[in-house]
Amino acid sequence: MINIITSLNGLSLHGHLLYYNWKQAYIGNDGEQKDLARLGGR
Amino acid sequence: MASYPKIKNIPIVIGESDPEGCAACGMATNPSNAYRNGTMYSSYTAASFARKYLLSDFSGVNLMGAVSWSFEFENQPWFYGFRDLATNGVDKPVLNVFRMFGKMTGQRISATSDRMYPLKTVLDSSIRSKTDIGVLASRDSRSASVMIWNYHDDDEQGSPELIKLSINHLPAKIVTVIHYRIDNEHSNAYELWKKMGSPQQLTAIQITELEKAGRLQTLGKAVKLFSKNGSVIINTSLPRQAVSLVKLNW
Numbered sequence: 001m002i003n004i005i006t007s008l009n010g011l012s013l014h015g016h017l018l019y020y021n022w023k024q025a026y027i028g029n030d031g032e033q034k035d036l037a038r039l040g041g042r
Numbered sequence: 043m044a045s046y047p048k049i050k051n052i053p054i055v056i057g058e059s060d061p062e063g064c065a066a067c068g069m070a071t072n073p074s075n076a077y078r079n080g081t082m083y084s085s086y087t088a089a090s091f092a093r094k095y096l097l098s099d100f101s102g103v104n105l106m107g108a109v110s111w112s113f114e115f116e117n118q119p120w121f122y123g124f125r126d127l128a129t130n131g132v133d134k135p136v137l138n139v140f141r142m143f144g145k146m147t148g149q150r151i152s153a154t155s156d157r158m159y160p161l162k163t164v165l166d167s168s169i170r171s172k173t174d175i176g177v178l179a180s181r182d183s184r185s186a187s188v189m190i191w192n193y194h195d196d197d198e199q200g201s202p203e204l205i206k207l208s209i210n211h212l213p214a215k216i217v218t219v220i221h222y223r224i225d226n227e228h229s230n231a232y233e234l235w236k237k238m239g240s241p242q243q244l245t246a247i248q249i250t251e252l253e254k255a256g257r258l259q260t261l262g263k264a265v266k267l268f269s270k271n272g273s274v275i276i277n278t279s280l281p282r283q284a285v286s287l288v289k290l291n292w
Binding site: 001002003004005006007008009 | 151152153154155156157175179186188190203204205206207209210211212280
């Protein structure tokens with residue numbers, strides 16, 4: 001059994017900007033599939 | 043950079059983040075690049091991108107982001123082993139890791155796993171003994187996200203590991219849990235394509251089936267859980283090369 005633990009009142013770490021950028025680049029504000037389809041190239 | 047106060051806080055963007063050498067080399071010339079089609083690439087991406095945060099913490103620098111240095115190749119064979127996130131418009135498993143990352147809103151928070159390799163070991167000798175069962179977590183005002191992966195440098199399948207995930211200090215008594223999964227049975231168009239006989243001439247129906255199989259999928263339906271003293275425990279199993287994202291909403 002592998003134990004994995006996180007606490008929501010725990011240490012906040014730098015990193016939210018990376019998620020923000022990923023969301024903008026890959027997901028977009030106007031719908032996941034629409035933007036992601038452009039990555040496929042077909 | 044951290045040793046120079048003037049530039050210590052300048053945001054760093056890793057402009058070309060990739061695992062190896064030649065993006066445009068397919069399996070015909072580089073058979074080992076077949077790993078890019080399946081769950082080796084997705085689990086590697088989870089394990090390695092998480093280490094960028096840890097390396098940033100360790101170095102005391104301001105990591106802003108990273109660009110997956112992968113490309114788009116027009117008019118090429120299906121699942122040819124290029125470093126791309128989709129093949130002929132069908133999403134590969136690795137793309138679903140980025141979909142998972144995109145769902146991890148809010149602020150990164152600390153999380154531990156007793157089977158996660160220390161950063162120094164990964165830097166010194168990579169992941170060559172037991173598999174790396176690691177974790178990356180974030181929280182927002184109304185949600186929390188926990189990504190877990192099971193990665194090893196050898197491209198082999200393996201039996202699932204039992205996982206006990208504890209999430210503490212929840213601010214709500216009832217949470218909705220959605221469990222996203224990338225493995226051989228979920229979010230994986232490559233495995234379906236192989237079951238089809240690895241065709242290069244596909245029917246419209248086959249393409250539709252692959253497009254559906256390539257999307258990010260859940261491990262069952264969303265469930266509601268009651269927290270006990272602010273905690274929930276989620277037991278699951280994680281096959282080698284699988285990635286999970288457990289998302290809690292309240």
